[in-house]
Structure formats: structure tokens, C-alpha cells
Amino acid sequence: MRIPHHGRRHLALLATATAAAGALAAATTPAIGMPVHHVHPLSGGVHAQVSTGGDGDGGEESDEISEGADQRAEERNSPGVVQPGAYGAAWAAMQNLPRTGGDWSQVTKLPYNSDDPRYRDYNSNSTAGMGLVTGRAAAVVADSHGDVYAGSAGGGVWRSTTGGGHWQSISDQLPAQATGALTLDGKGRLWLGTGEATTNADAYLGSGVYLLTDPSHGRFSPRDRVGGDELQSTSIHELRISGDTIWAATTEGLWSHSVTNLRGPWKLQFAPNPDYLPGHPLAADPNAAYENIVSDVAFDPADPGHVLAAVGWRSGALPNGSDSNGYYSNTGGTWQLVTSGLGDLPTGAGDVGAVTFAASADHQRYYAITQSPDSLNAGAGFGGIYVSKSGSPFGQWTKIADASSLAGSGSVLGSPGNQSWYDESLIVDPKDHDHVYAGLEEVFETKDGGTTWTTPGPYWNFPLACWSLDPNAQSGTCPQTTHPDQHGLAIGSMNGQSYVVAANDGGLYRRPVDGQADSLGHATDWTSLNDGTIDTLQFYSVGVGADPAGKGVVVTGGLQDNGQSVLRGYGSRAVDTVMGSNFGGDGGMTLVDPTNGCNEAQEYVYLEINVTQDCAANNGLGAPTTYDVPPPDNATSAARFIAPFSADLKNPDLWVAGGQHVWVQNQGFAIRSSSAWTSAFDLGAGHVATAVASSGGKVYAAWCGPCNSQGFTHGVAVGNADGTGWQQLSLPANLPNRYISDIAVDPADSSHAYLTFSGFSRDWNEGPGAGIGHVFETHDSGATWTDVSANLPDVPVDSIALTPAGGLLVGTDLGAVYRAPGRTQWRAIAQLPAVSVDQILLGPDGRVYAATHGRGVYAIDLRDLGRG
CATH class of the missing domain: 2.130.10.10 (YVTN repeat-like/Quinoprotein amine dehydrogenase)
Structure with a gap:
């Protein structure tokens, strides 16, 4: 997210302040950092090939994320590639070092107000509307008892028993503090997939999958790991449960494990190019990290073992000519590229990048949000949002949103979704299969299955008529919004009241599932959950x-x-x-x-x-x-x-x-x-x-x-x-x-x-x-x-x-x-x-x-x- 310098760019924004969803007259800034814990960090080596895409379209932000990703990866990999197990061995050696006296004090464990009126300077964040923030939240799940579990990009997993806020860290003992995926199973157990899955520059990779049997009271420990070392040094995009099997969509292929028998290793179900996996002949190839990325899986409700896997690197074809991007099915017991029959979803090798699926609780709908390598390489990046009204991922998919329709829904960006390879999330209201929240740079919502959309969480308030550089005019006029760049969505409830939680680059935000909005479709009831008890701030310097x-x-x-x-x-x-x-x-x-x-x-x-x-x-x-x-x-x-x-x-x-x-x-x-x-x-x-x-x-x-x-x-x-x-x-x-x-x-x-x-x-x-x-x-x-x-x-x-x-x-x-x-x-x-x-x-x-x-x-x- 790039906050424009008030003195240089806000005058241009003021010219469009009366346009509720006008194009943002400012460039945007990245979420940048560094990759670790991996044989081939995803953030380096292969350029995203994006152009700036014009002011306000997110192109500059996507371009900068890609460039920062390359640079930070180089620091840890050059002059070659880092082999699996490096961080595990380093963590063990660190634990065996003698220790000094004293105890660390966490200086920044207190609220951080991005809108603090004390610093409402021309170059500050203040007045953008995000309020209290913390570091990037990569995943979130919630239950019906008020428990919320948030996985941060590099600061571990946190628990709230109050619907968000009053957080406790529950993963400090683990050797990897980056979260890729969280899911709750039918027994209320919490599954954690380590290794953040955004493929950006500071997406730390992980040490496998862990299971916490009593998440309301317990804390993760290294002995909670399910399986052996097979998922060490991967990123886990999603953990999905179908029947008695949990599936892990990872940067090194698609894996599965029983949810009833926790013994034994994970099983590799599918990798389109297995020769590039660690321990295989081409593992040292510079393109290896991009050959077997599985971003998500979906299941036929009539057959839990019938799987549709979304495979693909965000930029499509690799420099070596390899292009395995596409949807794959295990029809007939073998995995095959799906070349037809998915309706509006692209089929065959090519224009399939990052994909996120979401099924309705009644099994009557499947939704998907997609990133397009072709669009990315042309300077944008968004594929679209789709629905399968049969409830099966193998049914006919219909496109229900694109960048243009979302831009007209109350977005303050000219071309939403340009960095959908980085910020992409989706969830269906368990009580209404036509009510869907979608996360890109902003939070979008439909209550009619995609016929119409609103933007309850706009990118920021700067281009809106309610905004003013004068803090006296600003105060009480523009509503609280979320921080940009959504990575996860969850719906939970407490005391019979349902709410949605958005996880993004500024932490966690909550609103009622059926919340209130102004005439522009912007929510008036977001609450920041970043109360200072959760400190996951990602500092480069001090x-x-x-x-x-x-x-x-x-x-x-x-x-x-x-x-x-x-x-x-x-x-x-x-x-x-x-x-x-x-x-x-x-x-x-x-x-x-x-x-x-x-x-x-x-x-x-x-x-x-x-x-x-x-x-x-x-x-x-x-x-x-x-x-x-x-x-x-x-x-x-x-x-x-x-x-x-x-x-x-x-x-x-x-x-x-x-x-x-x-x-x-x-x-x-x-x-x-x-x-x-x-x-x-x-x-x-x-x-x-x-x-x-x-x-x-x-x-x-x-x-x-x-x-x-x-x-x-x-x-x-x-x-x-x-x-x-x-x-x-x-x-x-x-x-x-x-x-x-x-x-x-x-x-x-x-x-x-x-x-x-x-x-x-x-x-x-x-x-x-x-x-x-x-x-x-x-x-x-x-x-x-x-x-x-x-x-x-x-x-x-x-x-x-x-x-x-x-x-x-x-x-x-x-x-x-x-x-x-x-x-x-x-x-x-x-x-x-x-x-x-x-x-x-x-x-x-x-x-x-x-x-x-x-x-x-x-x-x-x-x-x-x-x-x-």
C-alpha cells in the first residue's frame, strides 16, 4: 500500500473527491520483506513482468512487490540455492547455544494508530481510515463460540476468545512463525500449515503442518507436527478437509493425510513436474520453485475423493519454456489436465495463476477467485470471480465479476485485483449461499450471488468526498475502513451474533455479517481488532x-x-x-x-x-x-x-x-x-x-x-x-x-x-x-x-x-x-x-x-x- 505524500499528490486527489468510486490519483505501495525457510524461495528468480498499469490501478504496487521479492530472495540464496533442512538445522543449533542473562521486553506491544492525529503530516498515513494496525495477517478462522485464530506472516498464531481482541500468542515454541493456512475440523481441532503462501518478498516458508486438539486452551508445540519432514521448507497455500482426508496445497505439490489416523507421513498426491521437487534430479534448477505450485483444491460434493486442483505460477510460462499452469483432476485415479467442461473458467495449460475456492455450507454453490498470468503480464493481473451453481467444481462455472465490475462497485481503485497473486481471499455466508465476501486489495461483497457487488472495505478514504486534509473536517465524516491487501476472511459468531473478520496487511478487522453501509456501499461498522495485545509488526529497521x-x-x-x-x-x-x-x-x-x-x-x-x-x-x-x-x-x-x-x-x-x-x-x-x-x-x-x-x-x-x-x-x-x-x-x-x-x-x-x-x-x-x-x-x-x-x-x-x-x-x-x-x-x-x-x-x-x-x-x- 502506498500512501501518497499529501503535499505532492493529494491536490490531485482532491479534484476527484466528489467521485465516490473514482480512479485513485496516486500510486500504491508494496508489502515487501524477505523470504526464508525454503530450498527455492518463491519470491526470487522469476520476474513477474508487470508494467505500472497507470495511476491507482495497483500496477506500480504489484511491480514493486515483485522487484522487492526478487531482491530479498537473493540475499538468502545467492550464489546458488538453499537446500531443504537448512533452517531446521539452524534452529536446532540456535537452541543449543548458551544464553545470556536478562529478558527481552516487547517495546511495541501496544496499540499502533495509523490515523494518529498527533502526526497528521503531509507524509503520514493519518486520515486514510485504517485506524489501529499491526503486522500482516495471513490467515484467519473463527468458530461459533467467539474464538478467533489469526495466523500472521512472521509472528505466529494468535487466539482471541472474545470474537477478536485480547489476543494470546499460541505458537511461540514452533521453529517457524509464518502462517500459510488455518482450518478447523469437525471436532474443533485447529490445523496450522506453516509457510506463508503469498509468494511475496517477506513470505517466510515453513516447517510443516501442526494440529492443536484443544485450541481454546492449548498452545502449539513441536510435537504437534503431523507427519515427518516431507512438508518442511514449503509454503502451504490452503488446508482443505474432505471426508476423512486433509489436503495440503503447497509450493511443492498437492499432499494428503488422514484426519483420523495421525501417524505416518504425508502422501504426495500430485505434482505436475516431480523431477523439480527436493531430492529429485532437477531440484537445483533455478526454475524449480515455480514448477509445482498448487494454490487450492476443490471437491465434488457427491464424491469427496474427486478433486480439482488449481496449479500455477503467477506469471505463467517459465524462462525454461515450462508452462504447467492449469486445473487438474484425478478422474479415473490418474491426474490429468482439464481441457474443457469448466464453463467460463480457463482450461488447458496457460492462463491459470493463483486461485482460491470457497464452497457453501449447503453444498449448493462453489465460488472461485482467480488471478490471470496473461493479465499480469499485460500490466494488470485480475482473472475474475466465478460461481458454479451446481455446487460441484466440475460443473459449469460462470463469471460473476471482473476488474471493471468491481471498480464500479464502490472501489476507489481504477483496476482492482492487479495484485491478486498476493492478496486473494473468499468466503460464503454459511446461512446464505448467495452472500459472499471476496478479498483483493479491498473487501467486496455480494448478497445476490454476484449479480451486484459493493465495496464495504475500500482501499482508503483519500479520494472520497468525506475526506479532508483538515483534521477538523475529517473527524467523524469518513468511516473506518480496513487496511488494504486482504489475505484471509472468516465468519464466526458470538452470543448468537455473526460477524466477518478480514485479515490483511494491517492485521484484523471485524464487522457484522449483515452490516451497515453508507450510500456508496462502504461499511460504517468495521472495528479494528488490533488492540495492542497482538504485536506482529514487521520492522525492517529501528x-x-x-x-x-x-x-x-x-x-x-x-x-x-x-x-x-x-x-x-x-x-x-x-x-x-x-x-x-x-x-x-x-x-x-x-x-x-x-x-x-x-x-x-x-x-x-x-x-x-x-x-x-x-x-x-x-x-x-x-x-x-x-x-x-x-x-x-x-x-x-x-x-x-x-x-x-x-x-x-x-x-x-x-x-x-x-x-x-x-x-x-x-x-x-x-x-x-x-x-x-x-x-x-x-x-x-x-x-x-x-x-x-x-x-x-x-x-x-x-x-x-x-x-x-x-x-x-x-x-x-x-x-x-x-x-x-x-x-x-x-x-x-x-x-x-x-x-x-x-x-x-x-x-x-x-x-x-x-x-x-x-x-x-x-x-x-x-x-x-x-x-x-x-x-x-x-x-x-x-x-x-x-x-x-x-x-x-x-x-x-x-x-x-x-x-x-x-x-x-x-x-x-x-x-x-x-x-x-x-x-x-x-x-x-x-x-x-x-x-x-x-x-x-x-x-x-x-x-x-x-x-x-x-x-x-x-x-x-x-x-x-x-x-x-
Whole structure:
């Protein structure tokens, strides 16, 4: 979701404010992150081939999601592919590390108000209408007793016994915290399929399927896994129960298991190209991850074992010419491509991408929502919504909605569904088979089987007549909407009252199943369920600085699809009870003045840097309080999606940013123009910075290019901020040929520095030069490097920071570790769930801060780390 800068784009929106469902005069922003837990992460390697598609049509968002997906996947896979079992082994090794003393505190476990009036600045989310938000919810189910179970993208499974809200985490013990699918069986048992199934950049993959027999009271544990390792390192799109069999639609084919006899492994029922599965002859092929994707299954109500499987990669044909996209049936005991007989549904190989089925409770209707590879490759992406009135997936399907009809239903997008490969959900009212909710970027509803549609959950309020930039005019006029990008829908009830829950990039929202709407068809009764008890925020970064109010610190960070959070007064009695959002869109890297936490720089994507010197607090909107100051590489996207920038350790006004060029500016937070940036060094055509660091004007810049496994190369350049003395280092053979994720320089000696490496060592990655180790040290400005990984588990390392006494803090894909001053061995820092620590730093208050991509920001006192 891209929130437009008020000052640059909202004037255009105001011109269409009276059009209830007019085209959105702004581009949209992605849900971006990183892939893990997989042999071939789905988000990398194959481009979606999308064009921008025009303002407001979601094309730019879909394009950016695809690009971000490629880039984040490269970090963990290049120079080859990661074999199954890598994360399982890393998790076991992490659990066996000795631990430090102390306990983490979850800093961000409190409400996060995206509409916070304190930060109603030109660049903020505020007034969009989403209200309280948290991180991406990937799946949701609900029962008739008020229990709701929400599966997050990277923060585990959560339970509410009050119809939503007052959440409890119930999966912290599992080695995978990403949810692909949730379902309740006839006995009330909760089935969890791990590994998020959106194929976007931060879709973490999983460790299999788990069964919780008493979900109202119990918690998942590793012993709850059903089957063996056969579903480890897959994503599970759907879990569907038919008769006494549960079916798992996964990125590695279609599998089944008995629901009555839980012993034994899962059985592979169908894979169109089995030679590409793990352990098979073509498993190392760059296209392997895309050859056997099953997005969903549907069943003949007259024959529970008669299955229709939807198979397909979102972009259709692969670079190797393979195109197995299509619907497959197990008619006669063998699986065959369905070439006719499905009515309006496309048949034969080709235009079948992501598909979601939904059956009515009375077995009289089947519905499907589809994504079209042909449309995606032409710059859009939506297939349509279909119904089979026979109640059988093998009956005649009729199209009941397309992008045009949904655009006219009250949508605020010109072309809904452009990223239906990413956000797609569907559910039928169990009491009325003609009443259907459908989720794309927005929430749609039909009460007459698809003859007419409304949009109870519009993308945002900005283009509506009720919206105003003036908070006084805005207040009480535009209704609450949901956050964009729907991933799941559920219908439950409590005390006899039925409700629908929408799971999306901002968490969970609820309304009555037969709710109220205004004249535009926009619901007036959505309630955010993100009450602060659920913290699944997906941070890329964290920044900490002294609060200028004189109490505590300001904690801020960039988030996937939820802008920049700001929490003031942390560590004092004056701490905020609600976080605000002072920048919109995706948040990327963050830079904060440790002496004044309201001096902040936030990255959107591709080095689009914004600065504020007053926390971007509301000033009555008479003038902007934030300034857009990107280095020139932003204009050409000659930078990583989440690109590095930092301040010099000895001169905080000297900033370094990395794209194809190493950019410097010396105005600090007072910068007001992009022209302040100058190029200190050109890393070379096709090269982009992955990490930068500077001390006393001496700059280190790591780069890659090509950054994918087809010809992956990397390097490190060292020189001065004034443009003198630059050289590309001749890297020694002992350095792995993998993605360099971070650099730390010793403030007392700029020739002393550390490099960290993502990916896995050669035991798990057969790519050329994958090597061994994740943390390396130099004492001679990079001429020689020593591996100091020691007992550090073989797991991707994302971030490194130095303590004043010379200790090392490291964030990994599976938690944080510490090496005490003068020691060689690593210890796990207290206990975290299995989440990625994208950035770790030492705040001016003596606390270590960890920005996790799925469980918010944590803090622990540095002094406690020596007490383990």
C-alpha cells in the first residue's frame, strides 16, 4: 500500500473527491520483506513482468512487490540455492547455544494508530481510515463460540476468545512463525500449515503442518507436527478437509493425510513436474520453485475423493519454456489436465495463476477467485470471480465479476485485483449461499450471488468526498475502513451474533455479517481488532534517540506496509500508551539522532529518504514538517529496494547512502534538497550497495551485481567521503561469495571493521564460492579478513553492532546473538521466537534494540547480557 505524500499528490486527489468510486490519483505501495525457510524461495528468480498499469490501478504496487521479492530472495540464496533442512538445522543449533542473562521486553506491544492525529503530516498515513494496525495477517478462522485464530506472516498464531481482541500468542515454541493456512475440523481441532503462501518478498516458508486438539486452551508445540519432514521448507497455500482426508496445497505439490489416523507421513498426491521437487534430479534448477505450485483444491460434493486442483505460477510460462499452469483432476485415479467442461473458467495449460475456492455450507454453490498470468503480464493481473451453481467444481462455472465490475462497485481503485497473486481471499455466508465476501486489495461483497457487488472495505478514504486534509473536517465524516491487501476472511459468531473478520496487511478487522453501509456501499461498522495485545509488526529497521521532552527515548522504525512508527518516552513514566505513524507507505531503513529522537530520517523504497526535525508532529498543516530528500539514484531505481544509509560515527552530519553510487551529504537532518547529495564513488554499472558504514570520513561500501544466483558477484569498496582514495578491494578467498548484509566500523580505529554475510554456507548452498562463515573481521582496512563466526549457527546474518567495550551484537534470521568483549564464542541473547532480527543496535539509554520482521521491536539492558 502506498500512501501518497499529501503535499505532492493529494491536490490531485482532491479534484476527484466528489467521485465516490473514482480512479485513485496516486500510486500504491508494496508489502515487501524477505523470504526464508525454503530450498527455492518463491519470491526470487522469476520476474513477474508487470508494467505500472497507470495511476491507482495497483500496477506500480504489484511491480514493486515483485522487484522487492526478487531482491530479498537473493540475499538468502545467492550464489546458488538453499537446500531443504537448512533452517531446521539452524534452529536446532540456535537452541543449543548458551544464553545470556536478562529478558527481552516487547517495546511495541501496544496499540499502533495509523490515523494518529498527533502526526497528521503531509507524509503520514493519518486520515486514510485504517485506524489501529499491526503486522500482516495471513490467515484467519473463527468458530461459533467467539474464538478467533489469526495466523500472521512472521509472528505466529494468535487466539482471541472474545470474537477478536485480547489476543494470546499460541505458537511461540514452533521453529517457524509464518502462517500459510488455518482450518478447523469437525471436532474443533485447529490445523496450522506453516509457510506463508503469498509468494511475496517477506513470505517466510515453513516447517510443516501442526494440529492443536484443544485450541481454546492449548498452545502449539513441536510435537504437534503431523507427519515427518516431507512438508518442511514449503509454503502451504490452503488446508482443505474432505471426508476423512486433509489436503495440503503447497509450493511443492498437492499432499494428503488422514484426519483420523495421525501417524505416518504425508502422501504426495500430485505434482505436475516431480523431477523439480527436493531430492529429485532437477531440484537445483533455478526454475524449480515455480514448477509445482498448487494454490487450492476443490471437491465434488457427491464424491469427496474427486478433486480439482488449481496449479500455477503467477506469471505463467517459465524462462525454461515450462508452462504447467492449469486445473487438474484425478478422474479415473490418474491426474490429468482439464481441457474443457469448466464453463467460463480457463482450461488447458496457460492462463491459470493463483486461485482460491470457497464452497457453501449447503453444498449448493462453489465460488472461485482467480488471478490471470496473461493479465499480469499485460500490466494488470485480475482473472475474475466465478460461481458454479451446481455446487460441484466440475460443473459449469460462470463469471460473476471482473476488474471493471468491481471498480464500479464502490472501489476507489481504477483496476482492482492487479495484485491478486498476493492478496486473494473468499468466503460464503454459511446461512446464505448467495452472500459472499471476496478479498483483493479491498473487501467486496455480494448478497445476490454476484449479480451486484459493493465495496464495504475500500482501499482508503483519500479520494472520497468525506475526506479532508483538515483534521477538523475529517473527524467523524469518513468511516473506518480496513487496511488494504486482504489475505484471509472468516465468519464466526458470538452470543448468537455473526460477524466477518478480514485479515490483511494491517492485521484484523471485524464487522457484522449483515452490516451497515453508507450510500456508496462502504461499511460504517468495521472495528479494528488490533488492540495492542497482538504485536506482529514487521520492522525492517529501528532507531532510538533521547526524547526532547526530557523523559525516556523515542523509538521509531520502518515497517512493511505500515509506514514509520513513533513511540515517545519509552523507559519513563511518560511513555506513550499508543504509537503513532509519522510517515506513510512502506518504511525502510531508519536513521535517528541519538541526542534528539525527533530528528529522524526514514526511507520509503529505493533510497527515497524523508527527514523531519520534530517527529513529524502535526503543525496544523500550514506547512510540511517532513522533507523528501532522496539521493539521485532514487530517480532511476539504481538502488536496492530497501537500500542502506547511515551517519558517520564521528561526524553525525555526514551521511552516506548507497545505490549504484556512494552518496554523501554533510547537512545532517537539516538537509532540505536532494541536490545536497554528491557522489563520492561509482560502484560500477549493475552494482548496487548492500551495506555502508563510515567513521571519520572513511567509508566502507559493500555491493552486489548481478545479485541473483545467475552470475552472482559482490565486492567491497573503501575510500573517503570527499571522493578521494577510493579502491575496490581485492577480496581474499576465505570470504564467502554471498550477500554482504552489514558493515560495522570500530569508532576508535577506522581500519578495524566487520562484515556480515547472509545466506547459508556450502553445507546447504552448492553455489560457487558459498564458503563458510557469517562474521568476518579486518584490522587493515579490508586487505585481509578473519572468520570470527566460531560457534555461531549457520544461519543468515542480517545486522551487526558494536558495544563501547568491543562486544558484538548480531541479528540473524532466527534471533539475536552476542559475543562479549575479549571472547570468541557466541551466546543467544535471552529468548526470542523464531523471527528475523532485521536490525540490532545499542540505544543511548544502554538498551539493545532488536527490530524483528514479525514480532515488533524488543529491548534488553546491555548490562544483563554478561550475566548469563
